[in-house]
Amino acid sequence: MTQIGYTLSSEEHHPNELVQHAARAEEVGFDFASISDHYHPWISQQGHSPFVWSTLGGVAHATDDLPVGIGVNCPIMRYHPAIVAQAAATAAAMFEGDFFLGVGTGERLNEHVVGEHWPEHPIRMEMLEEAVEIIQKLWQGGQQSYYGDHFTVENARLYTLPEEPPEIIVSAYGERAAKAAAELGDGFWSVGPQDVVETFDEAGGEGPKYSQMSICYAEDEDEAIDTALEHWPNTSLPGELASQLATPTHFEQASQMVTREDIAEGSVVTDPDPDTHVENLRQFFDAGYDHVYVHQIGPDQESFFDFYENEVLPEFE
Numbered sequence: 093m094t095q096i097g098y099t100l101s102s103e104e105h106h107p108n109e110l111v112q113h114a115a116r117a118e119e120v121g122f123d124f125a126s127i128s129d130h131y132h133p134w135i136s137q138q139g140h141s142p143f144v145w146s147t148l149g150g151v152a153h154a155t156d157d158l159p160v161g162i163g164v165n166c167p168i169m170r171y172h173p174a175i176v177a178q179a180a181a182t183a184a185a186m187f188e189g190d191f192f193l194g195v196g197t198g199e200r201l202n203e204h205v206v207g208e209h210w211p212e213h214p215i216r217m218e219m220l221e222e223a224v225e226i227i228q229k230l231w232q233g234g235q236q237s238y239y240g241d242h243f244t245v246e247n248a249r250l251y252t253l254p255e256e257p258p259e260i261i262v263s264a265y266g267e268r269a270a271k272a273a274a275e276l277g278d279g280f281w282s283v284g285p286q287d288v289v290e291t292f293d294e295a296g297g298e299g300p301k302y303s304q305m306s307i308c309y310a311e312d313e314d315e316a317i318d319t320a321l322e323h324w325p326n327t328s329l330p331g332e333l334a335s336q337l338a339t340p341t342h343f344e345q346a347s348q349m350v351t352r353e354d355i356a357e358g359s360v361v362t363d364p365d366p367d368t369h370v371e372n373l374r375q376f377f378d379a380g381y382d383h384v385y386v387h388q389i390g391p392d393q394e395s396f397f398d399f400y401e402n403e404v405l406p407e408f409e
Contacts, residue, residue: 094377095123096408097385099304100151100160103133104323104391107142111150113393118158120401126163126194126302126385127151131170131202134326135347136340145179152186159190163302163385164263164281166198168216169208173223174245177230184254191254194281194302195224196263199335201343213335217272218242224260224276231257261302264288271295284359285379293380303381305372307361308389309396316362317355319390325350328358360389366403373408 098117100110110127117125129144144162151160167176176193184191197216204210211219222240229236230250238245262277264270270288273280274297280289281302289301306327310316320327325347326334337343356362361372376384388396 095383097124098122099387100127102128103138107147111154114151115154118155120397121405124159129162129165135344148183161192164194164196167223168219169203173226177227184258192259194261200338267291285376289380300383301381302383306387320355320360324389328354369404370407
C-alpha cells in the first residue's frame with residue numbers, strides 16, 4: 093500500500109507552527125508526517141531549528157491518529173543512543189503506536205556542536221550499528237548494560253515504554269549503507285528517488301521504504317523558483333557537502349553557486365500543474381518506495397495544503 097506524507101520542516105518553522113501544520117496535514121488527508129531533527133538550519137534564511145522531541149509532544153496532542161516519525165535522528169554523537177532510546181520510547185507512548193524512528197549517520201552541521209571529532213562515514217556506520225543495538229536492547233525492558241567499541245551503557249532501564257516498540261527506519265544513500273539498513277532496521281529511508289532502494293531489496297531488506305519529494309508550490313512558477321532558491325538552495329548542492337559542511341555560513345557560501353536554473357531543472361518540483369505532482373509521486377512509487385512525504389519549501393504552507401487536498405491527494409484515493 094502506498095502512502096503520501098507531509099514534511100514538518102523544523103528548519104523553517106516555529107515549533108508552534110509545526111504543531112499546527114501537523115494538525116492541518118491530518119485534516120487535509122495526508123497519511124503520515126515526517127519531522128526533521130536539526131541543531132542548525134541549513135542556511136540562516138530558513139530561520140529555525142527547535143528541539144524535535146519537545147515539538148513531538150505538542151504534535152502528539154494536536155493530532156488524533158496521524159503517524160509521525162523523525163526523519164532522521166543521528167544517535168551517535170549529539171545524542172547518546174541510550175538517550176534516543178528513552179526519548180523515542182516516550183514519543184511512541186504518547187503517540188500510542190503511531191510513531192516511528194528514522195536513524196542515520198548524520199551531518200557535521202548538527203553533530204559537531206558537542207566538540208567531538210567528526211569521523212569518516214565507515215566509522216559512523218559502525219557507531220550507528222551499535223546505537224541501534226543499544227536502542228533495541230533498552231526497548232526490551234529490564235535493566236540493561238552494553239560495552240561496545242564506541243558506546244557504553246551501564247545499568248540502564250526504561251520505565252516508560254510503549255505497548256509495542258516503534259519501527260526503526262534506517263537512512264542510506266550508498267550501497268554499503270543500504271545493505272546495512274537491510275540488516276539493521278525495520279525499513280529504509282532516503283531523500284529523492286535513490287536507486288539504492290534496489291540494493292536494500294536485494295540485500296533482503298523488509299519493511300516500509302520512505303523517501304522525500306521536495307516541492308515549492310505557488311500559483312506562479314517563477315515565484316516558486318525564487319522562493320525555493322531563497323529558502324532551500326542547499327537541495328542543489330552536489331556530492332557529500334551536505335554531510336561535511338559545519339555551519340549554516342558554510343552552506344550559504346556553497347549555495348552561492350546555485351542558480352535559478354539549478355532549481356528549475358533540479359530536484360524541486362515548482363510546476364503548479366497538479367498532473368506534474370501526481371506524475372512525480374508515481375515515479376517514487378514506481379522506483380520502489382511505498383511512503384513518500386512531501387516537503388513544501390517556504391513560508392506559504394496553507395496554499396500548499398489547499399492545492400494538495402483538492403488537486404493531488406484525490407488522485408491516489
